[in-house]
Amino acid sequence: MVGHKALRINGTRLNETLQSTCTQWGALSSSTGIRRLTLSQADKDVRDWLVNECKELGCEVKVDQMGNIFAIRPGKGERLKPIAMGSHLDTQPAGRGVDARQGGRYDGILGVQSALEVLRTLHENDVATQHPITLIDWTNEEGARFPGAMMCSGVWSTKSSTPLEACYRVTDSDGIDMRTALEEIGYLGMTPCDYRENGLEAYFELHIEQGPKLEQEGKSVGIVTAVQGMKWFAVRVTGVEGHSGTTPMPARSDALVTAALLISAVRTTALETNLGVATVGVITSDTQFQATIPSGIDFIIDVRCPTDAQLAALCAAIFTAFDAIVASESNRTAYSVTRSWGLPESVFHPSCIAAVRAAAVAEVGELQCMEMKSGAGHDAAWTSKVVPSSMIFVPSEDGVSHNPAEYTSPEHCALGAQVLLQAVLAYDGRIT
Numbered sequence: 137m138v139g140h141k142a143l144r145i146n147g148t149r150l151n152e153t154l155q156s157t158c159t160q161w162g163a164l165s166s167s168t169g170i171r172r173l174t175l176s177q178a179d180k181d182v183r184d185w186l187v188n189e190c191k192e193l194g195c196e197v198k199v200d201q202m203g204n205i206f207a208i209r210p211g212k213g214e215r216l217k218p219i220a221m222g223s224h225l226d227t228q229p230a231g232r233g234v235d236a237r238q239g240g241r242y243d244g245i246l247g248v249q250s251a252l253e254v255l256r257t258l259h260e261n262d263v264a265t266q267h268p269i270t271l272i273d274w275t276n277e278e279g280a281r282f283p284g285a286m287m288c289s290g291v292w293s294t295k296s297s298t299p300l301e302a303c304y305r306v307t308d309s310d311g312i313d314m315r316t317a318l319e320e321i322g323y324l325g326m327t328p329c330d331y332r333e334n335g336l337e338a339y340f341e342l343h344i345e346q347g348p349k350l351e352q353e354g355k356s357v358g359i360v361t362a363v364q365g366m367k368w369f370a371v372r373v374t375g376v377e378g379h380s381g382t383t384p385m386p387a388r389s390d391a392l393v394t395a396a397l398l399i400s401a402v403r404t405t406a407l408e409t410n411l412g413v414a415t416v417g418v419i420t421s422d423t424q425f426q427a428t429i430p431s432g433i434d435f436i437i438d439v440r441c442p443t444d445a446q447l448a449a450l451c452a453a454i455f456t457a458f459d460a461i462v463a464s465e466s467n468r469t470a471y472s473v474t475r476s477w478g479l480p481e482s483v484f485h486p487s488c489i490a491a492v493r494a495a496a497v498a499e500v501g502e503l504q505c506m507e508m509k510s511g512a513g514h515d516a517a518w519t520s521k522v523v524p525s526s527m528i529f530v531p532s533e534d535g536v537s538h539n540p541a542e543y544t545s546p547e548h549c550a551l552g553a554q555v556l557l558q559a560v561l562a563y564d565g566r567i568t
Contacts (some may be wrong), residue, residue: 140561147550150253158241169540173281174226180321193259199325202288203275211268217337222272223247228538240542247342250553274515282306289515331522339519342528342552348535355506357496358529363510363517365447365481366440375469377431394469395433401457411450412441482517488526495558
């Protein structure tokens with residue numbers, strides 16, 4: 137048996153597996169992106185493949201009530217909880233026309249495929265760990281089909297504001313609820329989706345950065361210390377419908393014009409306060425006719441800040457700006473706000489961060505490593521609420537993600553998987 141510090145993952149196998157599974161399940165002919173919405177046929181097919189691969193490695197596979205997959209490689213220690221690695225296999229929609237509802241090949245997928253590569257490496261080298269080592273594929277991380285990002289890791293953590301039964305009732309654009317979708321693809325499991333009944337010792341997640349910082353700084357590995365806080369708000373702007381040719385300009389109560397001013401204020405407020413970032417990515421109008429003044433507009437605001445205090449301050453500043461705009465317009469338009477989703481700031485565990493740092497420095501040296509906070513949400517944010525957790529980032533070319541052009545080099549994919557392997561083994565050795 138090879139000593140754990142000498143173990144090497146097979147980078148060629150990792151990258152070939154990642155690309156071949158993306159090509160087989162969810163790829164579209166128009167680009168390098170894929171469309172693999174959660175609990176779709178493509179998701180079922182890649183899940184079935186993953187379960188079979190893990191069983192061939194001697195893993196016990198459990199599926200919980202939200203369809204989360206836990207593939208458990210036994211350890212030597214009795215009654216020890218697993219050290220887990222994972223991410224998600226569903227994709228984010230992006231693009232227009234023939235590219236609509238496609239995401240990239242690396243977001244989430246690299247984390248699951250690297251976890252599988254770690255299990256393969258342990259198996260072929262006959263490595264005996266103290267703790268069980270577990271691969272996790274979290275369901276509906278993207279929230280692209282069923283609204284609610286990181287939905288099922290949130291349920292597992294019991295800290296999400298949307299519990300199991302409420303998630304079951306969430307519907308997609310075709311009116312199919314999540315419970316039905318789980319049943320239809322055979323992944324409505326019996327294992328409780330609750331960390332208290334299906335617990336972990338620790339959790340590590342490899343992910344692409346999804347931003348430009350590592351590439352800009354010339355670094356190879358991101359040692360992630362936290363995930364910033366975030367909130368989503370559904371905004372409804374109302375006005376009065378009217379004829380576009382006969383209603384005088386001063387007499388109009390145009391919901392779309394007011395909404396445009398509010399959306400512009402989202403950007404302006406984020407820039408002026410420098411507290412964080414804010415985005416409007418979804419807009420819908422009740423009126424879809426060019427000769428009618430719009431009477432109802434809906435849009436969603438995504439606000440993210442490094443700390444919860446900054447997040448609260450930026451949200452307050454945005455809505456103060458909204459109030460001023462509506463008062464200034466004074467044309468019978470109005471707005472209402474509903475908080476639709478949120479994730480508090482998540483600080484990772486010092487011991488897990490130390491394991492990642494040691495593994496990364498041993499692999500590429502300290503100068504190629506960079507401590508950073510994640511701007512994107514990840515399943516590790518929810519796991520960190522209940523078990524020691526941390527993340528590893530590898531560079532995203534040009535900082536592009538949620539896009540068919542998303543790309544991380546084969547060398548960086550392999551590097552991330554190697555750091556993951558060594559961090560997990562170091563953590564297993566540290567606590568036994």
